Amino acid sequence: MSRMEKGMKLGQELFDLNNTTWSRIAELSAENFKKYLELNQSYVQKLPEVRDVSTFVELQRDYGQNLWEGVQSDLKARGEIVREAVENTGGLVREVFNGETEEAAPEAVAA
Numbered sequence: 001m002s003r004m005e006k007g008m009k010l011g012q013e014l015f016d017l018n019n020t021t022w023s024r025i026a027e028l029s030a031e032n033f034k035k036y037l038e039l040n041q042s043y044v045q046k047l048p049e050v051r052d053v054s055t056f057v058e059l060q061r062d063y064g065q066n067l068w069e070g071v072q073s074d075l076k077a078r079g080e081i082v083r084e085a086v087e088n089t090g091g092l093v094r095e096v097f098n099g100e101t102e103e104a105a106p107e108a109v110a111a
Contacts, residue, residue: 010096014089021085025078032074039066 043063050056 006096010092013092017085017088017092021081024081028074028077028081032070035070036067039063039070 043059046059050059
């Protein structure tokens with residue numbers, strides 16, 4: 001395979017990887033947006049039940065805890081998606097350069 005073909009193949013593979021990565025991030029964002037809406041809706045539905053300050057503080061504490069756990073989960077999932085994309089990108093690039101090194105070696109020996 002010529003360098004031009006390898007370059008084109010690498011470009012296509014990187015494009016596909018980026019497309020997949022961004023699609024996964026978009027899906028995750030949509031899921032998390034839905035979860036945040038549900039959390040807010042649940043919070044607002046419970047507000048009329050509040051009759052004293054301690055109940056309000058407890059409701060706020062639960063809401064804050066659930067929100068914090070959701071943000072942590074979201075960041076962890078996004079980090080995992082990015083980590084996988086970086087690892088896959090490295091593999092694709094190494095594959096191209098390792099192939100060039102192996103092809104160049106016989107020429108160097110013949111010279």
